[in-house]
Amino acid sequence: MPALPDSSATDPLHSPEFQAGLLALQQNDREAAIAAFTWAAGRFPMYGPVHANIGTLAGQLGHSALAMRCFQRAIAVDPGHAEVWSNFSSQLRRTDREDAAVMALKRALSLEPKHANALCNLGAILFDAGQTARAEACFRQALALAPNHHEAAKNLGFALLRRGDLRIGFSWYEHRYAAAPLPAPVFDPPVPRWRGGTLKGLSLLAVAEQGEGDTIQFVRYAKLVERGGGTLTITCSHALKRLMARADGVRHMVATGDPMPRVDAWAPLLSLPHLLGTDHGSIPGGVPYLHPAPEDAAAWRTQLSGVAGLKVGLVWAGNPAFGGDRHRSPRFAAVAPLLALPGLHMVLLQVGDGRRDLAGHALPPTVTDLGGRIRDFADTAAIMAGLDLVITSCTAPAHLAGALGRPVWIMLPFAPDWRWMEGRADSPWYPTARLFRQPTPGDWTSVVAAISAELQAVVAGRRLLEGLA
Template sequence: MPALPDDPATAPQQSPEFLAGLLASQKGDRTAAFAAFARAAARFPAHGPIHGNLGTLAGQLGHGALAARCFRRGLAVDPGHAELWSNFGSQLRRTHRDVEAVAALKRALCLAPRHANALCNLGAILFEAGHSARAEACFRQALALAPHLAEAAKNLGFALLRRGELRAGFGWYEQRHAVAPLPPPALDTPVPRWQGGSLDGLSLLAVAEQGEGDTIQFVRYAKLVERGGGALTLLCSPALKRLMTRAEGVRRVALEGERVAGVDAWVPLLSLPHLLGTDRGSVPGGIPYLHPAPEDAAAWRARLSGAAGLKVGLVWAGNPAFDGDHRRSPRFAAVAPLLDLPGVHMVCLQVGDGRRDLVGRGLAGNATDLGAEIHDFADTAAIMAGLDLVITSCTAPAHLAGALGRPVWIMLPFAADWRWMEGRTDSPWYPTARLFRQPAPGDWTSVVAALSAELQAVVAGRRPLDGLV
């Protein structure tokens, strides 16, 4: 006789529905897993963890409201389940409901003070809020309880990097591959992953693994490989290929997905700072290390030759797929006052999603919108070569302007990305950069006001434009 829905002899975790959900999850089929766990929840409505599994899957599938309802159902029937509270906190964090997320995680830690995942998740929220020291304490406590918790190790790396402890930070950051393994590149002949050591005579393939801004920032290590006697091939995105063929120290450029031949080893690009022993005193300099094609730069310079005043490039938004983009991107409405400044000609360099901010807006005569004509980063680099200054949010053009040695003023959120460190108005990565930080979370008005005052001082001759090449 089949077990009835409330048959105590049937363990929910051993039911066919639950096991089918686990199997589908292991295969990466989240839709099938959700359907199986939904059947399990219908059969065992008083089993909280099943509802928690549904909540996690709904969140991963992008259904935030459904995820919250699933977690709340689970907690209604099992309010003393620490793992449920911890996972609910993670989901709330993903949907940027940080106050509720902190409350859920603290509830988990009240129920289970040694819950390493809850500590790690709490640390992540504290880090994103700018409380680096408290976040670091959470990550270290989580690692003391669970030494192999890679997420806590990676996050500890971020906390140390933000504090400027580069050697230790990059070391911990290596644990990112335990969180999300980086598959080896397509190679004609399998070669090992480089773990450090002599570069002399080594043909090394560096694989771009993060956003395009990261690739621009860390391709500077190609020069160190070259100085060590090695030759570096870079695997990067199509948008970067033309630019990277002119990067100092890069011997060859291949596109993501292409099969590469003739290399002795491969390495994730962002592992080079760790493997080459970077600390605060040994950040590779040599700015600029990226260069536009001279003929392209000349053409764009001629295009803008009729613009009067200080020529300033402007970018106000990054890739919305980046989890923290809502914090780092001021959007056009926030920066629009910059277009009203006398003596300044704004050149809009915005591409991608941020261009929708311009729909229905007319630009004044002292502004030129070039975003629709930009096809890749080589185009942007060539335009920047003819500008006096670039003002940008924390996104790839900030790194591009810095790598080109152009003066760049970067608008930063209150809790900025690790690479800008804490409390600085300058950057060891980019000597021509100035950092304009929010004084409080979400306060772009103060940032734009500070930028306006500085621009007016430059136009009036009261202040030099630092770093002008």
């Protein structure tokens, strides 16, 4: 019987180099995958997808110039692959070239109208542009073609949550673990993941899975666990540990490096809204559910006791590692006009990367900069307790002020995060919050002007601040 032809010699997909690249991807070793795909590209230079694979990985690692060269090579030698054009769109989005990304996706869909990945990617661009209904339609089309497309399912959850359909939205959002698996906590002996059901007598660990603002927002569910007869332990960053020790309903805190406690089950923190049946009418919106230490609040209040005027905390930037930070953070130059308003004393609460914005700026005597003295969120909470108002971008201090029941005005981009919903000036998550939205993308000038007018009305006594006494 004659030997079968060796497909590895002629078929790029079955070559040992390409297969080594796939194996490296399974092991989450992107550098090794790039090396293997580069060898494959040397053997099969006219096979576009192998160049595109290198481009995708290079883009994920921040090597934008290399990524663009690889995609351009892929398209030049083999322009007929819809998947290549779809992946190219993702790289174009990383470099803020949304219009070019849409054109790449249109090319992908012209080649393959039922390409689920391209539809999902197009929906993501529309969602980021604030076109929620059109984005939802794309995600649903993708799911109709590929029912197990977890990225489209997760993104559909975001779209539904943004328009306020919380019960169904949180259900779809559960696909995030399948779209991007996260490691489960390690217990000895192992304990199961909680999928819902009775809480009576249950010791539950809630695993914080995303940013610190998410932890602050969703730790409110500890009270619901407690009311159901269970006890809740929460994982958190070291920066949140002192604050979480005073959260309503939290039994214990586990920070990185702490020993894992004995519990009956665990669940991702952001799965609790789904598991506990949250809809628009059952958001646990009671505030405050976080509390500063009274002695810390008194100490910070004493330091500000000699200042005159309305005491206003100010934050203008979030964590730059967050992909959308450039859209949500107005930066100091945009908010600086607020410092010149009469009748105010501004208290700068900015920490982290945003403090670089202060370089070269001489602050007037009506400004106190406390950001450099803040050690953790417990300090920020104690300072906020002595302020009349907090003005902040969409970042963790916005959630903190809301969770403390302090009056907080939140500056939002044109297409904000799902939790602020659409067209609202208030938030069902935070009764003391007011939302100031960009009227057009990138327009922080109008946001700051609206806040300035409202501040002047408060100082003049024409408007009251809404918060807890």
